[in-house]
Amino acid sequence: MRRADRGIGMTSQRTRDRLVQRLVEEGIRSVAVLDVIRGTPRHLFVDEALASRAYEDTALPIGHGQTISQPYIVARMTELLMAVAPAKVLEVGTGSGYQAAVLAQLVDKVFTTERIEPLASQARQRFRRIGYRNIRVQHSDGSWGWPEHQPYDAIIVTAGGAEIPEALLGQLRPGGRLVMPVGSRSLQQLTVVTRNGNVFEREDLEPVAFVPLISGAG
Ligand code: SAM
Numbered sequence: 001m002r003r004a005d006r007g008i009g010m011t012s013q014r015t016r017d018r019l020v021q022r023l024v025e026e027g028i029r030s031v032a033v034l035d036v037i038r039g040t041p042r043h044l045f046v047d048e049a050l051a052s053r054a055y056e057d058t059a060l061p062i063g064h065g066q067t068i069s070q071p072y073i074v075a076r077m078t079e080l081l082m083a084v085a086p087a088k089v090l091e092v093g094t095g096s097g098y099q100a101a102v103l104a105q106l107v108d109k110v111f112t113t114e115r116i117e118p119l120a121s122q123a124r125q126r127f128r129r130i131g132y133r134n135i136r137v138q139h140s141d142g143s144w145g146w147p148e149h150q151p152y153d154a155i156i157v158t159a160g161g162a163e164i165p166e167a168l169l170g171q172l173r174p175g176g177r178l179v180m181p182v183g184s185r186s187l188q189q190l191t192v193v194t195r196n197g198n199v200f201e202r203e204d205l206e207p208v209a210f211v212p213l214i215s216g217a218g
Contacts, residue, residue: 012043015055019071022057028075030082036105037075042068044130045096064116066211068096069158073208077156077179078102080192080205084177086153092142092168092213093158097123100135103156110135111149113142115214143215145171152176160188160210165217169193169200181210 020038028034043054045068050060059067077099081089087108091100094114100123104110112135114120120139127135138146142157143165151173157164157180164180172178172195181188182204189204 012055019055019057023072023075026057026072028072028079030075030079032106033075033078033082033102036078036102037071040098040102040105041130042071042098044126045098045101062096062119064119066095066116066119068098069210074099074102076190077158078106080179080190081154081156081177082106084154084175084194086176088149088153090142090146090149090152090155090168090171091158092145092155094120094123094137095158097126097135097137099156099158100137101127101130101132104132104135107154108134111138111146111152112136113138113140113146115139115141141214141216143167143213143217147171154178155180157181157213158210159213160185160208161213161215164191164193165213165215167217169195174198181208183207185212 016038020034043051046060057071059070062068089103089107089110091112094112100110100112117139120137124137145167150171153176155168155178160181174195176195178193182191183189190208192203194201
């Protein structure tokens with residue numbers, strides 16, 4: 001790790017604790033998720049110019065018109081997925097790679113897809129450099145899922161769409177769970193789908209605002 005990274009990492013311990021405290025106040029209950037958020041170097045997932053803001057509970061730009069999600073949303077979606085104790089997770093929308101890194105510390109294997117090639121390769125390099133060895137990244141339209149490794153115990157879509165892509169539901173293991181922001185371009189509901197056999201039980205939770213899922217799958 002370079003000297004600049006070490007410096008930010010060290011001075012940020014108190015700011016990381018403050019972030020975790022805020023997540024607790026906002027209702028995050030899972031100690032495992034909170035510990036992982038505290039331990040994940042979010043400053044290494046944003047541009048150096050934004051590193052000093054990395055432990056604010058806010059989304060930040062990552063280039064190409066995309067964002068790294070707000071830590072609260074990452075914690076909330078992770079907590080919702082962890083309720084089914086997944087071992088193998090698919091993420092659609094790698095972005096910076098932060099959400100995948102959080103998941104990789106809680107599950108055996110993470111498969112993540114990103115449609116913008118420079119973001120996919122940057123995330124791949126970050127995982128290698130920081131040492132996350134159980135994440136596979138693919139440059140692709142993730143609305144088709146990643147059929148090769150199905151079925152998944154859990155699927156997380158970190159971009160908003162009008163509908164949940166059928167292909168993703170088909171790649172979810174019975175007993176598995178999918179979390180995705182569903183709604184209009186500017187506002188969505190955090191939606192949880194739990195698969196019981198071939199029945200998909202859907203629950204709409206709080207409003208959220210994500211960048212759009214650009215989907216060739218309709
Ligand atoms: N999970 C990311 C993180 O931790 O930084 C944040 C994701 S950002 C809010 C949404 C990402 O979804 C963007 O990087 C965007 O390019 C990607 N995306 C949008 N449509 C996609 C698609 N069909 N397949 C794969 N990625 C997609």
